[in-house]
Amino acid sequence: MNKDEYQKLVKKHEPKENKFENIIYAFFIGGLVGFIAEGLVVLLMNAFLLSRTEAGAWTCLIIIFASSLFTALGFFDNWMSKSKAGLLIPTTGFAHSVTSSALDYKKEGLITGLGSNFFKLAGSVILYGILSAFILVIVKVIIGG
Amino acid sequence: MNFIWAFLIAGLFCALGQIILDNTKLTPGHVTSIFTVLGSILAFFGVYEKLIDLAGAGATTIIANFGYMLYIGALEGFEDMGVLGIFAGMLTNSSVAIVGSIVIASFMTLIFKPKD
Numbered sequence: 001m002n003k004d005e006y007q008k009l010v011k012k013h014e015p016k017e018n019k020f021e022n023i024i025y026a027f028f029i030g031g032l033v034g035f036i037a038e039g040l041v042v043l044l045m046n047a048f049l050l051s052r053t054e055a056g057a058w059t060c061l062i063i064i065f066a067s068s069l070f071t072a073l074g075f076f077d078n079w080m081s082k083s084k085a086g087l088l089i090p091t092t093g094f095a096h097s098v099t100s101s102a103l104d105y106k107k108e109g110l111i112t113g114l115g116s117n118f119f120k121l122a123g124s125v126i127l128y129g130i131l132s133a134f135i136l137v138i139v140k141v142i143i144g145g
Numbered sequence: 146m147n148f149i150w151a152f153l154i155a156g157l158f159c160a161l162g163q164i165i166l167d168n169t170k171l172t173p174g175h176v177t178s179i180f181t182v183l184g185s186i187l188a189f190f191g192v193y194e195k196l197i198d199l200a201g202a203g204a205t206t207i208i209a210n211f212g213y214m215l216y217i218g219a220l221e222g223f224e225d226m227g228v229l230g231i232f233a234g235m236l237t238n239s240s241v242a243i244v245g246s247i248v249i250a251s252f253m254t255l256i257f258k259p260k261d
Contacts, residue, residue: 132186
């Protein structure tokens with residue numbers, strides 16, 4: 001069997017993922033997260049007479065707490081893979097990556113394990129977020145005079 | 146009406162993320178970073194603010210909101226105290242998310258043991 005035939009064989013037996021189905025899944029789960037978050041904001045605003053900004057910040061904390069707890073309890077990994085990008089793109093994905101890397105590297109020690117791996121996945125979000133915001137603000141300032 | 150937009154906008158961002166994941170070799174780490182950068186780019190063009198007005202938490206729960214908050218924080222900092230403000234103000238708005246995830250994740254790690 002030559003290389004091409006082998007590649008064909010591999011392709012034939014690869015599990016076929018229905019791309020359209022994945023997108024629908026991501027859309028509905030992600031939409032649901034946004035919907036629940038908006039519900040929480042409205043609830044907090046009315047129950048504790050908070051401003052929209054304050055209620056939004058508390059909602060952010062609640063979402064981080066929930067996804068962190070569910071990750072620690074062990075069933076969030078399963079949800080993450082089932083929901084496709086639906087839980088990855090909201091804040092839930094960020095909290096999940098921090099908690100799961102913290103849990104995974106805990107046994108390797110407080111500094112070399114937990115400390116240095118805490119932002120293993122979320123670090124690039126912070127790094128590139130700050131870099132892009134920095135560059136764009138400089139551009140804005142130069143254009144805006 | 147706000148709720149419908151919250152659902153639609155959050156859903157659309159996630160669907161876009163899934164399209165990128167399915168059709169390229171990029172990992173979830175790439176996609177979240179791309180969305181953060183996308184957030185600050187949309188903030189630069191003044192689009193993200195409109196999305197938040199429209200969809201409320203539907204736009205603020207998305208990781209792109211992190212990029213938006215960084216951009217807005219830095220810009221407000223600049224307006225307050227010039228160039229130093231870009232450095233000083235960048236993280237003001239996103240402090241809740243960063244400190245929140247550090248504290249909460251640390252406590253969870255303290256309490257729980259990793260599964261398998």
